[in-house]
Amino acid sequence: MKSKLSLDQKYDYYERSVQNAECEVAFMHDEYKRARGHAPFSMREDFCGTGAISCEWVRQDKRCEAWGIDLDPEPIAMGKKRHHSKLKPAEQKRMTYLLENVLKVSAPKVDVVCAFNFSYFILKSRKELVKYCKSVRKSLKKDGVFFMDIFGGPESQKLVTDTKKLKGLTYYWECQYWNPMSHDCKFAIHFKDSKGKHLDVFTYDWRMWTVPELKDILKEAGFKKIVTYWEGDDDEGNGNGEFAPLDDPENCDAWVSYIGAMV
Numbered sequence: 654m655k656s657k658l659s660l661d662q663k664y665d666y667y668e669r670s671v672q673n674a675e676c677e678v679a680f681m682h683d684e685y686k687r688a689r690g691h692a693p694f695s696m697r698e699d700f701c702g703t704g705a706i707s708c709e710w711v712r713q714d715k716r717c718e719a720w721g722i723d724l725d726p727e728p729i730a731m732g733k734k735r736h737h738s739k740l741k742p743a744e745q746k747r748m749t750y751l752l753e754n755v756l757k758v759s760a761p762k763v764d765v766v767c768a769f770n771f772s773y774f775i776l777k778s779r780k781e782l783v784k785y786c787k788s789v790r791k792s793l794k795k796d797g798v799f800f801m802d803i804f805g806g807p808e809s810q811k812l813v814t815d816t817k818k819l820k821g822l823t824y825y826w827e828c829q830y831w832n833p834m835s836h837d838c839k840f841a842i843h844f845k846d847s848k849g850k851h852l853d854v855f856t857y858d859w860r861m862w863t864v865p866e867l868k869d870i871l872k873e874a875g876f877k878k879i880v881t882y883w884e885g886d887d888d889e890g891n892g893n894g895e896f897a898p899l900d901d902p903e904n905c906d907a908w909v910s911y912i913g914a915m916v
């Protein structure tokens with residue numbers, strides 16, 4: 654069945670399935686502090702969607718400010734309704750949505766820029782990704798850090814569907830196309846709720862970049878040091894949601910990781 658979800662349901666299901674703004678903010682805050690020895694206060698969230706991370710960021714401290722950038726008015730409108738409206742008035746003033754293209758945006762210099770949920774995979778050519786990373790570097794202050802996430806492993810290159818059961822909801826992550834020569838790929842998010850299955854609620858046409866490619870690109874863009882973070886294991890050998898710097902992890906079939914690029 655094609656999606657008949659309301660916009661509220663669409664973004665509620667998405668955020669419950671693939672985002673944890675509190676964890677992302679804690680990760681960036683802690684890792685920035687570990688790297689730089691002091692806390693970050695300003696943050697730009699590229700490809701922000703609803704800007705859930707930016708809204709969480711400004712709740713940390715009255716000195717914290719955030720800018721969320723997205724070129725689609727739909728997630729921004731939903732973010733204003735779902736997150737921004739729930740902030741205190743003083744917090745609302747410190748969080749700004751910009752309906753703009755990250756490749757052209759003009760925003761104040763910040764301590765941290767983040768690009769999460771692999772959104773930069775939309776930039777398929779090396780030239781375009783170098784251009785984007787250069788513009789991020791220029792938008793960072795002296796001690797700035799750019800955080801990105803990435804996923805990979807042989808399992809992520811197969812035409813399979815991962816399933817996750819949540820309260821009243823099943824989330825599906827389907828790899829619909831994979832080109833081993835170009836790493837062009839297509840992914841889709843489907844949901845099932847009490848009304849049935851909602852197909853292709855979100856679809857992605859990406860190039861799956863690799864960690865070594867990204868490290869080269871970030872260096873070419875002028876970042877001085879690149880840190881790769883790896884997820885720890887729980888008792889059953891599954892990811893425990895805690896990430897620490899590591900550059901020679903054990904191989905595994907599917908993984909999600911973070912990269913921190915230091916100015």
Ligand SMILES: C[S@@+](CC[C@H](N)C(=O)[O-])C[C@H]1O[C@@H](n2cnc3c(N)ncnc32)[C@H](O)[C@@H]1O
Pocket residue numbers: 671672699700701702703722723724725728753754755756768769770771772775
């Ligand atoms: C995969 S969603 C990620 C949303 C959010 N960052 C997250 O972590 O879930 C990608 C978002 O990037 C936006 N986007 C795509 N290309 C963009 C561009 N060039 N500039 C700004 N936003 C862009 C889309 O509108 C979409 O909301």
